[in-house]
Structure formats: C-alpha cells, structure tokens
Amino acid sequence: MEIDQIIDTIHPLPAPAKNLIKESIIETRFPKGHILFKADKIETRIYFIKKGIARAYAYSGENQITFWFGKEGDPIVSMQNYVNKQKGYEDVELLEDSELYELKTEKLQNLFLENIQIANWGRKFSELELIRSEERLISLQFDTATQRYLALLKKYPSIIQRVQLAHIASYLGITQVSLSRIRANIK
DSSP: OOHHHHHHHHOOOOHHHHHHHHHTEEEEEEOTTOEEEOTTSOOOEEEEEEEOOEEEEEEETTEEEEEEEEOTTOEEOOHHHHHHOOOOSOEEEESSOEEEEEEEHHHHHHHHHHOHHHHHHHHHHHHHHHHHHHHHHHHHHHSOHHHHHHHHHHHOTTHHHHSOHHHHHHHHTSOHHHHHHHHHHHO
C-alpha cells in the first residue's frame, strides 16, 4: 500500500501537510522473522506496512502471547513509547519479508508542533489505535472463540495463508486443538 493511501486512511491531509510527513519517511525492508521492536526498550521509530504482515506479542512465562496482527496499510507502533516515551512491553515480529515506511517518532512530534493539520492527523492516529484496542478488549470479554475467529477472518481474509496457526490460536486465546475444532465446525 502506498504511503499516500495510508496517511489518508488515518485522516486526509492537504498536500502541503502530507508532503511534510512524506519528506520525513524512508522506505526500508526487513526479512521474515526480523524482530522490529523488542520489549523493555524505547523505540524511536514508528512504521507503516507497505507490504507484509507482522505480529506483536508478549511473554507469559515461557509462552508468547500474540495480541496484535498488522497487514498492509497498518501502523506498527509501541503506544507506550509513542505516548509516554517509556519502554514498550511488546516484541514485534515480521511474519513475511516486509517493506515498511519508517518515521522517526521525534520528527513526527516536531511536525505536530509546527503544523496544526499534522497535529490533528496525529490525534486521529492515536484515536484510531485506542478504538482498535477497545474493540479487542470487548471482543475478548464478550465474544466466543468462534466469533473472534470469524471476526479475524473478516478483518484479515488471507491470514490463514500468511500466519502460523499457533499465532492465530494464541491471538484468539485458545489452544491449537480448539482452533482446529472451530475451523472444522465452520467448514
């Protein structure tokens, strides 16, 4: 997905403001398996996925618990870093060879101070991330595993082809055996 589309999906900007953001972005590539963010580290960049898929996870004992997937057009950001400038709690792994747009957080924060349109874009960015988190929390509290699986398929139709079932089961909060049962019942 091209950066213009990604910016406009968050919140449309007039060309001069959009160009200020674009001037601060570089394109980068990383291989499948690359750990983009590490827990307990302050990250100085945010990314937008041009091509590829990623997951965020945290450890519970020895187990990795996946709590987020991102695909083309999605931001990759540690909100703890972005908002509070504190160490993040998550690792972010690229699940495919990926092309990303990279933006230094400090540069974006400076653009917020210099341009009210970009500041409003940043506010909208944060609001959208808050809504995604709220939707995820509500889903975990009220939806069945089958409902969560169907919602995941709706949001990410090709996820089964792109992501290991172990990661999907972890995201849904169920075992792989339970995921297999759900998939068999749906067919």
